[in-house]
Amino acid sequence: MAPMKSLGSIRRDFAPWSDRDAKPYILFDGVTKQFGEFKAVDDLTLTIYEGEFFALLGASGCGKSTLLRMLAGFEAPSRGNIVIDGEDLAGTPPYRRPVNMMFQSYALFPHMSVEKNVAFGLRQERMPRDQIAERVDQVLRLVKLENYASRRPDQLSGGQRQRVALARSLAKRPKVLLLDEPLGALDKKLREETQFELADLQHQLGTTFIMVTHDQEEAMTMADRIAVMDQGKIVQVATPEEIYEAPNSRFVADFVGNVNVLEAKVLRAEGGRMSLEAAAGFTIETVNAVDASPGQTVFYALRPEKLRISGEPLTGSNVVAGEVWDIAYFGHVTSFRIKLDSGEIMKVAMINATRVSPLQLTWHDRAWLQFDDDAGLVLTR
Amino acid sequence: MNWRLSRFNVVALVFGFSFLYLPILLLVIYSFNASRLVTVWAGFSTVWYRELWNNAGLLDAAWVTLRVGVISAAVATILGTMAALALSRYGRFRGRTLMTGMVFAPLVMPEVITGLSLLLLFVAIDLDRGFLTITLAHITFTMCFVTVVVQSRLLSFDRSLEEAAMDLGATPFVTFFRVTLPLIWPAVAAGWMLAFTLSLDDLVIASFTTGPGATTLPMKIYSQVRLGVTPEINAVCTILIAIVATGVIVATLINKRRDVRRIRDEQMAAGR
Ligand SMILES: Nc1ncnc2c1ncn2[C@@H]1O[C@H](COP(=O)(O)OP(=O)(O)OP(=O)(O)O)[C@@H](O)[C@H]1O
Numbered sequence: 001m002a003p004m005k006s007l008g009s010i011r012r013d014f015a016p017w018s019d020r021d022a023k024p025y026i027l028f029d030g031v032t033k034q035f036g037e038f039k040a041v042d043d044l045t046l047t048i049y050e051g052e053f054f055a056l057l058g059a060s061g062c063g064k065s066t067l068l069r070m071l072a073g074f075e076a077p078s079r080g081n082i083v084i085d086g087e088d089l090a091g092t093p094p095y096r097r098p099v100n101m102m103f104q105s106y107a108l109f110p111h112m113s114v115e116k117n118v119a120f121g122l123r124q125e126r127m128p129r130d131q132i133a134e135r136v137d138q139v140l141r142l143v144k145l146e147n148y149a150s151r152r153p154d155q156l157s158g159g160q161r162q163r164v165a166l167a168r169s170l171a172k173r174p175k176v177l178l179l180d181e182p183l184g185a186l187d188k189k190l191r192e193e194t195q196f197e198l199a200d201l202q203h204q205l206g207t208t209f210i211m212v213t214h215d216q217e218e219a220m221t222m223a224d225r226i227a228v229m230d231q232g233k234i235v236q237v238a239t240p241e242e243i244y245e246a247p248n249s250r251f252v253a254d255f256v257g258n259v260n261v262l263e264a265k266v267l268r269a270e271g272g273r274m275s276l277e278a279a280a281g282f283t284i285e286t287v288n289a290v291d292a293s294p295g296q297t298v299f300y301a302l303r304p305e306k307l308r309i310s311g312e313p314l315t316g317s318n319v320v321a322g323e324v325w326d327i328a329y330f331g332h333v334t335s336f337r338i339k340l341d342s343g344e345i346m347k348v349a350m351i352n353a354t355r356v357s358p359l360q361l362t363w364h365d366r367a368w369l370q371f372d373d374d375a376g377l378v379l380t381r
Numbered sequence: 382m383n384w385r386l387s388r389f390n391v392v393a394l395v396f397g398f399s400f401l402y403l404p405i406l407l408l409v410i411y412s413f414n415a416s417r418l419v420t421v422w423a424g425f426s427t428v429w430y431r432e433l434w435n436n437a438g439l440l441d442a443a444w445v446t447l448r449v450g451v452i453s454a455a456v457a458t459i460l461g462t463m464a465a466l467a468l469s470r471y472g473r474f475r476g477r478t479l480m481t482g483m484v485f486a487p488l489v490m491p492e493v494i495t496g497l498s499l500l501l502l503f504v505a506i507d508l509d510r511g512f513l514t515i516t517l518a519h520i521t522f523t524m525c526f527v528t529v530v531v532q533s534r535l536l537s538f539d540r541s542l543e544e545a546a547m548d549l550g551a552t553p554f555v556t557f558f559r560v561t562l563p564l565i566w567p568a569v570a571a572g573w574m575l576a577f578t579l580s581l582d583d584l585v586i587a588s589f590t591t592g593p594g595a596t597t598l599p600m601k602i603y604s605q606v607r608l609g610v611t612p613e614i615n616a617v618c619t620i621l622i623a624i625v626a627t628g629v630i631v632a633t634l635i636n637k638r639r640d641v642r643r644i645r646d647e648q649m650a651a652g653r
């Protein structure tokens with residue numbers, strides 16, 4: 001696998017997960033949650049560090065909400081332990097956990113005004129009145145709802161309700177904040193603003209965030225680390241760069257971003273280099289070797305933007321030819337779908353670095369593709 | 382579908398309603414009869430309502446009935462709401478079906494049997510029969526009606542509201558009084574109204590469990606009617622009908638508001 005330090009283009013200084021001495025803040029230790037025979041969460045082990053922004057990514061029904069609900073104390077694990085800050089949470093009721101949750105369904109109290117909803121948690125703490133008013137004002141300004149304080153939830157739009165739910169969970173400044181799809185109902189502009197505000201807030205308060213999202217872009221931009229879940233299990237936990245550039249399986253590669261997955265047979269494997277015979281009928285040379293023996297079937301995962309496209313025949317290794325099948329112009333990139341001679345479709349993304357492109361292609365033209373020997377990854381599962 | 386009323390429908394409607402309400406209408410009309418003879422109309426008068434005011438026996442009975450109704454309805458509402466919470470909250474505990482069945486059985490139990498079994502119990506534990514025993518008996522048989530009303534509301538109650546309250550640090554006690562109760566109170570109030578109305582017009586169970594000095598209005602009326610119907614009885618019955626009708630209408634209105642509100646809540650829970 002590729003050396004981790006060279007992935008992506010951001011240097012991250014906050015990386016307690018790669019520090020052997022760092023103490024985990026939240027620990028899921030072999031946690032299983034069964035509903036009858038069905039395992040919603042299956043023998044899951046996970047560590048999260050203090051001050052981390054952690055994102056859970058996965059298809060609908062894979063157990064993300066169940067995981068959060070166990071941490072908040074609404075569901076008891078069928079097996080395994082959950083530990084926060086060295087303290088086993090088994091038997092601690094939800095109202096004594098240092099955790100606040102923003103519900104996927106918002107769960108706003110319909111009989112209370114926005115202000116009362118937000119103040120609810122603070123009043124449970126017996127915070128003095130003037131401080132409550134101040135704090136409520138502050139979080140409502142954060143979610144841009146300061147003019148809606150006296151409205152009832154049923155007088156608000158969906159996006160406004162979502163922001164009230166967010167404000168209510170932020171108000172108590174918990175040590176751990178659980179966000180179940182916090183920004184799903186917001187429009188793009190407000191969503192980006194709120195993402196920014198959340199990230200800012202997290203820096204200021206040092207709160208540990210665990211966020212469930214369907215939006216991989218949101219997970220990539222906001223999170224320190226991402227866990228990709230599938231059917232109650234965690235498939236990979238890593239930084240956004242690693243998830244994107246070094247996925248550990250076809251599932252992760254396919255789930256996050258666009259990818260071409262080519263089935264191939266190992267021809268040779270020596271000295272860190274590998275040669276593969278793609279089923280599509282060309283040879284792949286790669287420096288990203290894995291533990292596989294000649295003759296074995298593997299998968300070569302190649303991101304569209306790591307391919308070069310040309311209208312003229314190309315020479316050298318890792319070249320394949322095909323026909324332009326489809327073109328989509330996105331402004332900053334142009335996306336091609338190339339039908340290889342073997343019938344397979346390859347996705348190619350070309351960055352539009354100049355206003356007038358030297359490459360002029362149209363539908364059904366012949367095109368040649370080439371990639372570097374470290375452009376893709378060999379995956380065995 | 383043709384919604385115009387055909388002649389047949391009109392006849393059916395008139396006939397059906399007459400069947401239901403003609404006797405009551407007669408009673409109300411004759412309560413305003415000037416004559417002492419029940420079956421002879423001698424002009425409009427409110428004399429019997431004034432007479433009623435001087436009839437200490439009837440007034441006493443009315444006072445007993447009112448107190449029994451208010452107290453038993455209050456206790457039945459508390460117990461019935463608690464039973465409804467238990468039944469709807471503890472998802473699948475052992476013996477849940479049995480318990481549900483047992484809570485609802487008194488709804489269809491013949492009153493004679495309920496009355497008799499309560500009487501046997503009071504005799505067995507040597508409880509002096511009177512005001513207390515009637516009240517206890519009424520709590521017993523109205524409680525399950527409250528449970529039915531409150532439970533149907535709890536079925537559609539969004540539990541994540543309670544979870545949110547606890548997540549924000551509210552104990553189960555605070556959660557119940559600050560979140561659950563304010564949201565289900567229309568059903569609780571309707572349950573109280575129902576229990577009160579049921580207690581008000583119960584004759585059978587009260588007769589079984591009563592003792593000296595505790596005669597309820599229905600018992601008083603029943604015993605007087607055996608000596609002959611007097612216009613005073615008609616008057617007192619008219620007042621009773623008015624009270625019960627008001628109770629039923631208020632309970633219905635409360636329920637209607639509850640439904641409107643619930644639909645709104647649900648739309649909100651769905652996040653739209
Ligand atoms: N109380 C329950 N009883 C039975 N099954 C449940 C219960 N709660 C959740 N499940 C099941 O567990 C699985 C995981 O549910 P969960 O809500 O955690 O999914 P999710 O990953 O949050 O999905 P989404 O992205 O749609 O919110 C689902 O298949 C769901 O049907």
Ligand SMILES: [Mg+2]
Nearest residue numbers: 064065104180
């Ligand atoms: Mg969910």
